[in-house]
Amino acid sequence: MIKSPHPCCAVLSLLFGVLALGACAQAPAAVPEEAPASPVRLETVKRESFQPELTVLATVQPGGTAEVTVPAGGRLSYPARFSTGLVSGVEVRAGEVLAHVSLQDAEAALSEARLRVQAAESELARHQRAFDAGVEAAATLATYKSEAALAHSRLTAAQDRLGRLDLRAPLSGRLIVDRRIAPGSEVAAGAVLGRIAAGGALRVEGRAAAADRDRLHPGLTVRFAMSGGSGGSPGTTAMGAGVVREVAPVVDAGGTVALVAEVTDPTGLPAPGEGVELRVALDRHEQAVTVPEEALVVVDSGSALFVAERWRDGYIAKRRPVTTGARGNGRVEIVRGLAPGDKVIVGGAALLTSGDAVTAVTEPAPGTPTTQGAGQ
Numbered sequence: 001m002i003k004s005p006h007p008c009c010a011v012l013s014l015l016f017g018v019l020a021l022g023a024c025a026q027a028p029a030a031v032p033e034e035a036p037a038s039p040v041r042l043e044t045v046k047r048e049s050f051q052p053e054l055t056v057l058a059t060v061q062p063g064g065t066a067e068v069t070v071p072a073g074g075r076l077s078y079p080a081r082f083s084t085g086l087v088s089g090v091e092v093r094a095g096e097v098l099a100h101v102s103l104q105d106a107e108a109a110l111s112e113a114r115l116r117v118q119a120a121e122s123e124l125a126r127h128q129r130a131f132d133a134g135v136e137a138a139a140t141l142a143t144y145k146s147e148a149a150l151a152h153s154r155l156t157a158a159q160d161r162l163g164r165l166d167l168r169a170p171l172s173g174r175l176i177v178d179r180r181i182a183p184g185s186e187v188a189a190g191a192v193l194g195r196i197a198a199g200g201a202l203r204v205e206g207r208a209a210a211a212d213r214d215r216l217h218p219g220l221t222v223r224f225a226m227s228g229g230s231g232g233s234p235g236t237t238a239m240g241a242g243v244v245r246e247v248a249p250v251v252d253a254g255g256t257v258a259l260v261a262e263v264t265d266p267t268g269l270p271a272p273g274e275g276v277e278l279r280v281a282l283d284r285h286e287q288a289v290t291v292p293e294e295a296l297v298v299v300d301s302g303s304a305l306f307v308a309e310r311w312r313d314g315y316i317a318k319r320r321p322v323t324t325g326a327r328g329n330g331r332v333e334i335v336r337g338l339a340p341g342d343k344v345i346v347g348g349a350a351l352l353t354s355g356d357a358v359t360a361v362t363e364p365a366p367g368t369p370t371t372q373g374a375g376q
Contacts, residue, residue, distance in 0.1 A: 039360075058276055062173075067194075071189065086099070091172075094172045177273070207259070224238075239276065246260040261280075289340070292346045304322060305322055
């Protein structure tokens with residue numbers, strides 16, 4: 001007699017069968033042995049002629065200036081045109097009143113002189129009537145005429161003194177105001193309210209770092225630019241040109257070196273007193289090793305970059321410390337750390353670590369459709 005299997009045994013057999021089928025259907029996915037290579041742009045190092053450039057902040061200065069100074073201390077006021085004070089860049093005419101200095105004693109003397117004139121004229125008129133009536137001698141009348149003339153002379157002197165406190169432009173030109181003085185301020189004698197740009201060739205004065213002193217000398221060509229424009233490099237407006245004429249022989253207390261450039265092409269330059277960028281074309285370096293500025297990465301020990309080295313069938317990134325030199329036109333000179341033939345990673349270096357696998361890519365030419373765009 002054949003016995004039927006126990007119900008529990010049947011259930012267990014069914015469960016084992018289901019598990020076996022599931023194990024066969026869901027095989028584990030293969031785990032990649034290494035991360036995919038990062039796409040980067042490479043540039044092969046070579047020696048070539050390099051034009052370094054130094055950029056410093058500078059100020060446009062006129063060929064000559066005439067100062068507007070306060071002749072005597074007092075309270076300052078301005079005509080309606082300069083109600084809030086003198087402003088740089090404004091054109092003025094020779095003889096135009098730019099400001100007025102009020103002196104209490106001068107104004108009081110003028111008021112007193114006017115009263116004395118009125119009194120002297122009144123007395124003269126009274127004695128003139130007496131003389132005309134025949135009751136007063138001619139000598140007495142002459143005395144009062146002299147007193148009236150003296151009063152008028154004193155009034156003229158008081159008016160002249162007060163008139164000299166009108167500060168007038170000594171010549172026609174453009175104002176340069178280094179420090180605006182508000183109306184109502186008390187000023188001392190000799191205070192300079194501003195300067196007026198005179199004729200002559202413009203010049204641009206700037207200050208460079210002490211470390212750049214040995215690279216500067218008279219005769220270097222310069223370009224001028226102003227930040228925030230649309231010409232030249234992004235964010236700047238290209239303007240005129242000039243030549244370095246003077247470089248200070250010593251470093252000042254602030255750790256900078258003064259230099260002066262003569263303007264040979266004033267195209268687009270702002271008014272005297274305004275700021276510009278002074279871009280000095282330094283002496284050309286022959287057989288220099290340079291890389292784009294974006295290839296550099298900052299590390300604790302200074303500057304470094306990534307070099308692509310051959311590994312198996314591709315490249316790996318190796319970080320290499322370098323010593324940098326001059327800069328210009330978006331490139332930086334590498335003085336130590338690179339050799340001709342090295343392949344420098346110039347695009348995508350910021351996201352790399354030493355030892356990462358990389359693959360070289362090239363940027364498509366302008367107007368070339370990308371693979372992604374073609375599939376859409």
